[in-house]
Amino acid sequence: MRSAILAAAFGVLTCASSASVTAQQTPATKQPAAAPQARMDLRQVAPDVYMLESSLGSSNAAFVVTPDGVFVWDADVKTADQVMAAIRKTTDKKLKYVAISHPAGDHATGVWHYREDKPIFIATRTQMRDLYMQEAVEFAERKASNDPAQAAYKTAELVRPDIAFDGALTLNFGGLTFQLTEEGQGHSTSDVTLYIPQRRVMMMGDLLDTEIHPGQGESAMVFFSNPRRWIQVLDRIMDRKLPVDTYIPGHGPVHIGRGVADLEEQKRYWIVIRDEMSKMIMAGKTIKQIQDEFKVPQEFAHYRRPARLKQLLVPMYHQLVEQGYNP
């Protein structure tokens, strides 16, 4: 069992996010008969702030407990039941708000599991549009699918946001300040962060993946992950010089107290990978050759899910060829 899980984590499965195996991606390896179930491990990050880490390196979730109720961050239909159970074990307070980092399947499909408490679902207008449009189509396809990997969709419904904002939204709730900021399009059509100044934490969604290769950020078969935009977004966040002790990643383990070093590493990842790729393009390599020969630079050699990098190289190749290096 253990080896089956490891095999899945390290290569057989494609990204659960945007997991959407599409015609444009590397042909999927044969699916296992029973899809491995991610375990969501609970970790306290700061007073009242908790993160749930996916044991398979799929999407994380987080929640914040206040005297007036619980604020929840991200929901994957495959694991949000575990998030709900963890909240119930931690507090008797009800869920009051849910927000999502971006509108991908592994972050935005699981709000249905929170329905008992009728939380208010907050999103950006772009995220809301995506959830009504292409993400709703993908949800319906997965619900109709007999693929065991999509079994969680069978009984679930896609919940649409109640409130949508553009730019930024600040919520004073339960004695804390929740600052939601639409950061732009580094990984998806609308990447949002959540900063809680009193707790010195910032939730990054997939703008930060720790010890794991980032995903392509697929939406309607367009891949939004873009190193240039991603670096710009990270620079803008770092320029704010916020007093943040811990940045909570969308995938991978949380590094409590590491602070801005996590964002610097994510930025370096893009610069180094892009440099490597540019050299190969200039040497006349085809995308197939680059996928086969690409050597992950030393600093990132221990990152999990190398299959995600192999996928990412395709949109990166086209971005570099079409737009130039343009750092």
Ligand SMILES: [Zn+2]
């Ligand atoms: Zn993700």
